[in-house]
Amino acid sequence: MKALVVQSDLSVKIQEKDIPKPKEGEALIKLTAASINRRDQWIREGKYPGIKPGVILGSDGAGEVVEVGGATESPWLGKKVIINPNIDWGKDDAVQQQSYQVLGMPSDGTLAEYVVAKLDRLIEKPGHLSDSEAAALPLSALSAYRACFTKGAVQKGAKVLISGFGGGVAQMATLFSITVGADTYITSHSDANIEMAKKKGAMGGFNYTTPDWYKNVKRRHGGFDVIIDSAGGNQFGQLIKLLNPKGRLVFYGATNGLPATIDLYTMFWRQLSIVGSTMGNDKEFARMVEFVQSFHIIPIIGSVRPFEEVIEALDEMKTGDLVGKSVLTFEG
DSSP: OEEEEEOTTSOEEEEEOOOOOOOBTEEEEEEEEEEOOHHHHHHHTTOSTTOOTTOBOOSEEEEEEEEEBTBSOOTTTTOEEEEOOEEOOOSOTTSOOTTOEETTBSSOOSSBSEEEEEGGGEEEOOTTSOHHHHHTSHHHHHHHHIIIIIISOOOTTOEEEEOOTTSHHHHHHHHHHHHTTOEEEEEESOHHHHHHHHHTTOSEEEETTSTTHHHHHHHHHOOEEEEEESOOTTHHHHHHHTEEEEEEEEEOOOTTOOOSOOOHHHHHHTTOEEEEOOSOOHHHHHHHHHHHHHTTOOOOEEEEEEGGGHHHHHHHHHHTOOOSEEEEEOOO
16 A cells, blocks of 8 residues: 655655554554644654654544454444544543554554554544545544633633634634634734635634734734634733633644743733643544534635645645645545
8 A cells, every 4th residue: 555654764755555454443444535734744854752764644534444353244344434543542531641642653644545543543424524524624623622612611602812724723723613603713824814714704813924913903802712822932922912801822732932921910910821732532532523513514625636745735734825724535
């Protein structure tokens, strides 16, 4: 089978690998579509912990179960599924245990024609989604679901700001927030992204490259009950200033590094909360899929191309110009 494999110099390339054999309690999935995430690009750049050469990348995938280990009959055989990318979250729903991993490093992932996964990692593909749309769902939608609902308590009537609409998690968080009836706003470096978010139901958006953008937002729109962020950096301090009293700033990444300062005075006087969030537990994954299915939510897709163009897709992701998930499809 063809697979995207990490090389000894930490570059990646497509190469032939043996089709894996499922053990008892595992399934072999013939993938029809897979999507890439920023973690795949970070691994490619050597910016991810515990990188192991020889591993197949990829956390997101959709396909059909073609074999179940140790069984000639199984209700999973022939099912269209998506894969829960969590591995070994642990017993505490509030936090992952030390041994927690994400599918695709250090275990073989979904950027291949076949992948093996434990049966308890499988969930039926929502019927309203195409294979490409389903493949765009798992990692980003799970992260967004936990950030929005478990950590952010986003609900109808809340005023919510989601930063960096160009990213997959931010896009899913925007869709989730809109779906429950929150007054949802976004930030982006691109006016085109802002217009896209508004077409999806956002009430407005703000270009964070504009000088003193957050001061203008505060003056014209007031504050926010919940802010969801992935970038960190100096913008983090600006976002704190945009929170309403008892507001929550939920963050699931720090791509811009650490903030130079944090206004502790504002934080304690307004009774604010800063809340970290990473991925989501297995119960949240099941609830997320049910939520997506119930409300017929469709991930935003930026590009769909054959698997043979996966390197080009990663290059495009690196530029940051693509809005929406990048999906690879497999023949047959």
